[in-house]
Amino acid sequence: MMRLIPFWGCMMPLKYPQMELAIRKTLPNLGIELVDVDGFTCCPDPIYFKARNKIKWLTVAARNLAVAEETGIDIITMCSGCISTLKEAQYLLAEDPDLMAQINRRLKRINREYKGKVKVKHAVVMMRDDLGIEAIEKSVKRPLEDIKVAIHYGCHLLKPSQIMRVDDADYPSILDDFVTAIGAIPLDHDEKLLCCGKGCMDDELPLEMTESIFASIEASGADCMGLICPTCFSSFDMGQIMIARQKGKTYNIPVIYIFQLLGLAQGLSAEDIGLHTHRVKADKVLEKIV
Amino acid sequence: MPKEKVVVDFRFREKLNKITGGKHHNYCYQCSACVAVCPAARFTDEFNPRIILLKALLGMEEALIGEDSPIWLCTNCYSCYERCPQDVRPIEVIIALKNLAVERETAPANLAKLSENIAETGMSVTVSSAVNRRRQELGLPPLKTIPLEELKKILEEDEAEEPSSKKRKGEP
Numbered sequence: 001m002m003r004l005i006p007f008w009g010c011m012m013p014l015k016y017p018q019m020e021l022a023i024r025k026t027l028p029n030l031g032i033e034l035v036d037v038d039g040f041t042c043c044p045d046p047i048y049f050k051a052r053n054k055i056k057w058l059t060v061a062a063r064n065l066a067v068a069e070e071t072g073i074d075i076i077t078m079c080s081g082c083i084s085t086l087k088e089a090q091y092l093l094a095e096d097p098d099l100m101a102q103i104n105r106r107l108k109r110i111n112r113e114y115k116g117k118v119k120v121k122h123a124v125v126m127m128r129d130d131l132g133i134e135a136i137e138k139s140v141k142r143p144l145e146d147i148k149v150a151i152h153y154g155c156h157l158l159k160p161s162q163i164m165r166v167d168d169a170d171y172p173s174i175l176d177d178f179v180t181a182i183g184a185i186p187l188d189h190d191e192k193l194l195c196c197g198k199g200c201m202d203d204e205l206p207l208e209m210t211e212s213i214f215a216s217i218e219a220s221g222a223d224c225m226g227l228i229c230p231t232c233f234s235s236f237d238m239g240q241i242m243i244a245r246q247k248g249k250t251y252n253i254p255v256i257y258i259f260q261l262l263g264l265a266q267g268l269s270a271e272d273i274g275l276h277t278h279r280v281k282a283d284k285v286l287e288k289i290v
Numbered sequence: 291m292p293k294e295k296v297v298v299d300f301r302f303r304e305k306l307n308k309i310t311g312g313k314h315h316n317y318c319y320q321c322s323a324c325v326a327v328c329p330a331a332r333f334t335d336e337f338n339p340r341i342i343l344l345k346a347l348l349g350m351e352e353a354l355i356g357e358d359s360p361i362w363l364c365t366n367c368y369s370c371y372e373r374c375p376q377d378v379r380p381i382e383v384i385i386a387l388k389n390l391a392v393e394r395e396t397a398p399a400n401l402a403k404l405s406e407n408i409a410e411t412g413m414s415v416t417v418s419s420a421v422n423r424r425r426q427e428l429g430l431p432p433l434k435t436i437p438l439e440e441l442k443k444i445l446e447e448d449e450a451e452e453p454s455s456k457k458r459k460g461e462p
Contacts, residue, residue, distance in 0.1 A: 060441065107444060169372050
């Protein structure tokens with residue numbers, strides 16, 4: 001049994017608890033024990049909070065890292081925003097001892113210190129590198145045969161690769177391999193690596209980007225979109241409702257978190273992994289699963 | 291005809307360097323690799339990371355952090371950071387500019403709305419009784435208590451850390 005601290009962040013436990021549910025149901029089947037600890041806050045978010053004040057953003061991130069470090073157990077994150085903040089904070093603090101001292105001066109007020117020892121990985125990276133793809137394959141009871149998945153990598157799992165060290169940011173395979181391991185077919189499409197647009201503070205641009213991605217997925221003939229990031233999820237699930245309302249175009253492409261797909265392959269029901277909570281229903285995918 | 295005289299505001303450039311934690315953006319040689327991979331630039335002519343970097347090099351404070359600055363159109367995708375051959379980290383320059391705009395109070399109103407939750411509640415998403423009800427329906431454990439006291443203490447201003455907008459010793 002591998003023991004790891006899940007860093008849930010905000011989006012999953014508060015906005016999309018079905019994603020947390022899928023993680024809690026699927027990881028134990030792979031020999032992972034999730035050790036919940038007290039004392040975390042938001043990572044904090046790498047877009048808006050960082051845009052306000054970078055030092056405060058780093059301080060809150062370092063505090064979260066220090067909380068985990070005190071337990072001696074390493075962290076996994078399931079959210080691309082959380083992994084982005086925690087990995088970048090670690091990188092910046094390791095790169096600059098003066099900055100580390102400045103941040104630790106703030107943490108000293110609450111008798112904490114970040115030493116730089118805790119390891120942080122995204123769950124999919126831990127699965128690829130520490131468990132191995134074969135372990136995922138072995139946990140599958142019902143391969144998702146003939147289900148064509150258009151993967152959306154999103155930005156923050158991969159970039160900047162200098163910090164994230166996950167995969168080739170221009171030609172990634174980590175999620176394609178994951179989808180293959182559960183018996184489904186990963187499909188390429190033109191906009192596979194386009195940003196969902198959520199971080200852009202404009203009324204129109206984000207929806208235009210989202211729609212480009214849907215048009216590309218529709219042309220690919222995929223049964224669903226498979227994604228890894230809860231922020232992207234809001235762009236795509238609720239986003240499809242917005243596109244239908246504002247642009248009059250209905251795509252009806254189910255948007256499924258990669259661990260929900262794993263859950264289906266492990267034999268869990270749609271309700272077990274909270275698929276019924278999604279705006280765009282996954283019926284056409286579920287019908288294909290025998 | 292004489293060319294127009296360009297005055298570089300090195301003080302603004304210094305301010306930026308202080309937040310980005312280096313002089314990365316000084317190495318920008320205007321190659322436009324960032325523009326080629328920028329999704330915002332693909333969808334609108336109003337956003338061009340090369341031009342933002344040029345203005346940052348010239349220290350054009352007003353254009354960059356005045357009202358209606360284009361910096362808020364950045365999608366935060368990190369493609370420019372990934373691609374830049376000079377390790378300029380354009381997105382980090384844009385984020386530093388956003389920090390300065392917040393100090394100057396020219397940031398869009400919804401930035402505060404999107405980020406103040408974290409300082410006040412420890413979470414970016416509002417914690418409500420409906421959230422715990424939904425979690426219960428899905429069979430998830432209740433949310434853990436958020437250590438607000440600790441959060442408040444570490445976010446208090448530090449006298450030793452001067453904000454970038456303050457003048458340094460010896461400056462007029």
